[in-house]
Amino acid sequence: MAPKAHRHPDIDDVELVTVLSALAEPTRLRIVHMLAVHGCSREGAHGGLLEGERAWKDLDLPIAQSTLSHHLRILREAGLLRNRTEGTRCFVSLRTDELDERFPGLLRTVLTCNDR
Amino acid sequence: MAPKAHRHPDIDDVELVTVLSALAEPTRLRIVHMLAVHGCSREGAHGGLLEGERAWKDLDLPIAQSTLSHHLRILREAGLLRNRTEGTRCFVSLRTDELDERFPGLLRTVLTCNDR
DNA sequence: TTCGATGTTCGACGAACATCGAACTACGAC
DNA sequence: GTCGTAGTTCGATGTTCGTCGAACATCGAA
Numbered sequence: 001m002a003p004k005a006h007r008h009p010d011i012d013d014v015e016l017v018t019v020l021s022a023l024a025e026p027t028r029l030r031i032v033h034m035l036a037v038h039g040c041s042r043e044g045a046h047g048g049l050l051e052g053e054r055a056w057k058d059l060d061l062p063i064a065q066s067t068l069s070h071h072l073r074i075l076r077e078a079g080l081l082r083n084r085t086e087g088t089r090c091f092v093s094l095r096t097d098e099l100d101e102r103f104p105g106l107l108r109t110v111l112t113c114n115d116r
Numbered sequence: 117m118a119p120k121a122h123r124h125p126d127i128d129d130v131e132l133v134t135v136l137s138a139l140a141e142p143t144r145l146r147i148v149h150m151l152a153v154h155g156c157s158r159e160g161a162h163g164g165l166l167e168g169e170r171a172w173k174d175l176d177l178p179i180a181q182s183t184l185s186h187h188l189r190i191l192r193e194a195g196l197l198r199n200r201t202e203g204t205r206c207f208v209s210l211r212t213d214e215l216d217e218r219f220p221g222l223l224r225t226v227l228t229c230n231d232r
Numbered sequence: 233t234t235c236g237a238t239g240t241t242c243g244a245c246g247a248a249c250a251t252c253g254a255a256c257t258a259c260g261a262c
Numbered sequence: 263g264t265c266g267t268a269g270t271t272c273g274a275t276g277t278t279c280g281t282c283g284a285a286c287a288t289c290g291a292a
Contacts, residue, residue: 016145016226016229016230017140017141017142017145020136020139020140020145020226021140023136023140024133024136024137024139024140025133025249025250026133027250029132029133029136056268056269057268057269063250063251063252064251064252064253065268065269065270066251066252066253066254066269066270066271066272067250067251067252068269069269069270069271070249070250070251070270070271071250073270085269087258087259087260087268088258088259088260088267088268088269089259089267089268089269090268090269103229104225104228104229105221105225105228105229106225106226106229109220109221109222109225110132110136110222112220112221113132113219113220113221113222114132141279141280143280172238172239173238173239179280179281179282180281180282180283181238181239181240182239182240182241182242182281182282182283182284183280183281183282184239185239185240185241186240186241186279186280186281187280188239189240201239201288203238203288203289203290204237204238204239204288204289204290205237205238205239205289206238206239
């Protein structure tokens with residue numbers, strides 16, 4: 001659909017438990033990892049990618065589209081990522097800075113641990 | 117019961133997602149918080165408390181005993197805490213150092229975030 | 233040995249969750 | 263307008279989870 005506008009919570013309204021719950025699922029942790037590692041890719045020639053963004057369609061995971069959409073919503077509502085719609089396409093990115101202000105060091109620490 | 121011996125996982129066998137799942141629940145996060153903040157209490161006169169330990173019975177939460185036991189098991193199996201049995205009593209403590217070696221900074225960061 | 237205190241395990245229950253396919257919606261292109 | 267693309271929402275299904283009370287196991291004390 002790429003509906004008119006997604007709802008992004010005010011970062012100050014996000015609870016720590018909500019963030020942890022969002023991250024406590026293999027698929028979602030992997031999505032966040034992908035966005036962190038490869039989010040800033042310079043595929044300049046490709047599309048209207050902004051800094052740190054990643055196209056929905058490039059998130060190729062072994063799950064159904066509807067399931068991916070579901071996980072992205074969980075992450076969005078936990079304040080972890082932001083959706084930007086451009087025509088029918090949509091791009092996702094981590095809310096790195098805001099999140100770091102609310103929960104200092106959390107995202108970076110988790111991602112570092114995730115690398116083993 | 118306080119059975120003969122609890123099973124504590126080798127910290128290297130613990131997955132990040134397991135730890136996050138364990139922490140992603142209000143009651144359990146509160147338990148970990150209590151152990152971190154008040155674990156090192158000097159109630160010297162009271163019992164055989166070791167450094168950083170806390171007696172089972174002192175964890176007074178508004179839940180049934182069986183529920184508390186369940187949560188403690190989840191935390192134990194996630195490598196977050198250790199049980200020590202002494203007679204019929206049992207004491208719990210965070211596996212702070214081991215955990216920090218496996219997932220550097222994770223516990224401290226989460227606890228700091230939890231303080232707001 | 234009998235009793236009480238301390239935790240653990242065992243169903244059982246409803247709620248929440250991950251997953252899927254199908255129906256739907258919004259947009260660009262023709 | 264009509265069609266295809268891109269992503270969301272809905273309904274259904276099976277699983278996991280948090281919670282409880284009851285039964286059980288283990289130990290110290292009387």
